[in-house]
Amino acid sequence: MAAIIWLIAALVLVGAEALSGELVLLMLAGGAIAASGTAALTDLPVVVDAVVFAAVSVLLLAGVRPVARRHLLRRPTLATNAEALQGKTAVVTTTVDAHGGQVRLDGSIWSARPLHSGDVFAEGEDVMVMQIDGATAVVWKS
Structure with missing residues (x-):
């Protein structure tokens, strides 16, 4: 049941990210997916799922988000118009x-x-x- 709740939370975060476009909520959605996987594969307490969510979210925010933003904001190398x-x-x-x-x-x-x-x-x-x-x-x- 906890895995489904984490998965629903991830889907809500992805939907909210579509409205904001800052890539923060998308990274949190990645953490929620990791927590969903942990909950589905193990029978550990919800606190462990929350720790996995926090750890993966922080890693994604610190490691993936800056690279993704840099690629999204880069001007095309091909001159146009x-x-x-x-x-x-x-x-x-x-x-x-x-x-x-x-x-x-x-x-x-x-x-x-x-x-x-x-x-x-x-x-x-x-x-x-x-x-x-x-x-x-x-x-x-x-």
């Missing part, structure tokens, strides 16, 4: 100056402006995309 365009070469299609212009970047036409307001890039020149500012490529002579 605007980040993927930075550093690429573009070809000027309409003169780029402080008032604007256009470049062909990855097969698409983008609005462009120079990195330094005094620069002017003529049609056909190769430029490097330094950053993407909204829908405008900020370019510099490559």
